[in-house]
Amino acid sequence: MSGDMILYHGEPNGPSLAVLAVLAETGLDIECRWMDLAGGERHRLSGIGEPLARDMGVEGEGPVLVIDGEAMTESVFIAQFLDESGNGALQPQDAYGHWQMLMWCRRITERCAPAAAFLGCRAHAHAGLAAMEDAAFADLRGAIVSEDLASRWSAVRSGDFPEAQVADSKAKVAAAVGLVEEQLEDGRAWLMGPLTIADFETYCWLAGMVELVPDAFAGKARAAGWMARMRARPSVRGALARARRADPEHAWAPGPEINRWG
Amino acid sequence: MAEITLYHWEPNANSGKPMLALMEKGVPFTSHYIDMLQFDQHKPEYLAINRQGTIPAMTHGDRVLVESTAIMEYLDEAFAGPALMPAGARDRWRIRWWMKFMDQWLAPSFSMFGWKFFVGPNAIAAHGKDALEAAIGRIPLPERQVAWRKAVYGLFGEEEMAESARRIDVGIRMLEAELGKREWLASDQYSLADINGFNLAYAMPLSQPHLANDDLTPNIMRWLRAIYRRPATRECWKLGRTPMAARVDILEQDYIGQGAGA
Numbered sequence: 124m125s126g127d128m129i130l131y132h133g134e135p136n137g138p139s140l141a142v143l144a145v146l147a148e149t150g151l152d153i154e155c156r157w158m159d160l161a162g163g164e165r166h167r168l169s170g171i172g173e174p175l176a177r178d179m180g181v182e183g184e185g186p187v188l189v190i191d192g193e194a195m196t197e198s199v200f201i202a203q204f205l206d207e208s209g210n211g212a213l214q215p216q217d218a219y220g221h222w223q224m225l226m227w228c229r230r231i232t233e234r235c236a237p238a239a240a241f242l243g244c245r246a247h248a249h250a251g252l253a254a255m256e257d258a259a260f261a262d263l264r265g266a267i268v269s270e271d272l273a274s275r276w277s278a279v280r281s282g283d284f285p286e287a288q289v290a291d292s293k294a295k296v297a298a299a300v301g302l303v304e305e306q307l308e309d310g311r312a313w314l315m316g317p318l319t320i321a322d323f324e325t326y327c328w329l330a331g332m333v334e335l336v337p338d339a340f341a342g343k344a345r346a347a348g349w350m351a352r353m354r355a356r357p358s359v360r361g362a363l364a365r366a367r368r369a370d371p372e373h374a375w376a377p378g379p380e381i382n383r384w385g
Numbered sequence: 386m387a388e389i390t391l392y393h394w395e396p397n398a399n400s401g402k403p404m405l406a407l408m409e410k411g412v413p414f415t416s417h418y419i420d421m422l423q424f425d426q427h428k429p430e431y432l433a434i435n436r437q438g439t440i441p442a443m444t445h446g447d448r449v450l451v452e453s454t455a456i457m458e459y460l461d462e463a464f465a466g467p468a469l470m471p472a473g474a475r476d477r478w479r480i481r482w483w484m485k486f487m488d489q490w491l492a493p494s495f496s497m498f499g500w501k502f503f504v505g506p507n508a509i510a511a512h513g514k515d516a517l518e519a520a521i522g523r524i525p526l527p528e529r530q531v532a533w534r535k536a537v538y539g540l541f542g543e544e545e546m547a548e549s550a551r552r553i554d555v556g557i558r559m560l561e562a563e564l565g566k567r568e569w570l571a572s573d574q575y576s577l578a579d580i581n582g583f584n585l586a587y588a589m590p591l592s593q594p595h596l597a598n599d600d601l602t603p604n605i606m607r608w609l610r611a612i613y614r615r616p617a618t619r620e621c622w623k624l625g626r627t628p629m630a631a632r633v634d635i636l637e638q639d640y641i642g643q644g645a646g647a
Contacts, residue, residue: 218463
């Protein structure tokens with residue numbers, strides 16, 4: 124590994140949690156700096172000469188790994204980068220197993236993550252943004268390059284959470300938990316068999332949903348056992364220890380958009 | 386070695402990605418053309434291969450793989466032949482980032498135009514509304530039913546189309562800037578990102594001549610022509626059966642100005 128590296132992360136929840144935990148699993152020595160995601164600090168980081176991935180990433184308000192001034196985003200891909208820079212233990216080595224892990228991660232990032240971010244912001248980010256002075260919010264929003272991400276911030280501030288999308292988002296979270304439950308049916312401990320990036324990416328989006336969509340987890344004993352195993356891993360505990368608030372699972376900022384094709 | 390069969394439509398967008406990757410790797414495969422406008426993808430014989438009814442799908446022995454970008458990664462890892470991913474972890478990250486950006490943010494905007502002006506009208510002309518509605522009702526994935534209805538009945542609203550037009554404009558500018566940094570998209574070697582990008586962008590000088598041409602976007606034009614000249618690309622586009630694939634012929638022209646092809 125070469126070059127100056129800094130991992131900017133938010134409270135250990137969602138994609139910030141996934142990347143912090145994967146970093147700990149790899150044992151790589153990379154400087155980590157907390158940023159105030161909910162305050163829009165991600166868009167005002169200094170020392171970024173190549174901001175494209177920070178500005179236009181699909182994931183929304185996730186962690187940013189900066190190497191030699193280039194911003195790197197998307198938690199799954201940062202996790203792959205860290206794994207491939209370390210000992211490569213968190214990705215299946217055979218092509219088919221790798222395809223299965225990538226497909227799983229896409230299922231989570233494309234369907235579960237937008238739903239979780241929507242519900243998380245509705246429950247925990249709206250009030251704070253709604254209370255901001257107009258000028259302060261205009262400053263925050265003005266620093267955001269992506270127009271569609273900026274409009275998601277405005278929607279959270281104004282409380283634009285249509286009931287149909289709430290119901291759809293809860294169904295998508297429940298579907299993700301259902302997938303986990305089904306995947307563990309053969310008694311395996313981790314989603315792909317061996318522990319992989321898929322476990323971290325899935326856990327990080329679901330951790331904050333236990334409280335918000337309790338029905339999704341009801342009667343899902345295998346999923347609950349897996350959640351407990353994830354929570355007990357030293358890497359996850361270490362990531363959670365970086366929290367600046369007592370309830371990091373309540374820390375949300377606008378995430379990926381809900382699929383425009385319906 | 387187990388045999389590969391690829392189920393694909395035109396060399397374009399998602400179908401074209403694994404087609405071109407197979408050609409570049411030099412992996413022999415059985416080509417199985419699925420006529421999307423005849424709803425081949427929802428017929429029982431295809432649903433027996435891919436029960437979701439999406440195109441493309443690939444079988445390798447008794448394995449069934451779906452999702453074009455993930456299939457490409459599988460092909461690159463499972464077969465010898467020219468490497469379509471570089472060795473460096475940071476380059477690999479950048480390729481993954483661009484593919485996700487194109488797959489999830491940019492391509493859906495292009496396809497909104499493609500469906501509204503090509504797929505929808507052609508499907509109605511070929512089948513009539515009643516037969517079409519019955520065919521749509523047989524689509525297994527609910528979100529694909531929604532997409533087909535939107536296309537067929539022209540339900541993409543003005544706001545949605547304007548947002549897609551905005552994204553196409555932004556995306557083309559991003560591609561132009563990125564291709565000004567390196568010979569290829571996202572790394573210094575021809576990679577899966579270029580295959581992905583070509584399938585998205587090859588017809589831009591024809592469909593978006595006001596945005597993509599030799600005066601405004603010289604880097605994109607240089608890149609498209611370089612990919613078009615590759616023997617694998619020539620072979621791949623021969624598998625097209627409709628005027629859609631023939632659009633690639635515009636890259637024969639040495640100079641395309643703002644008014645070309647309109």
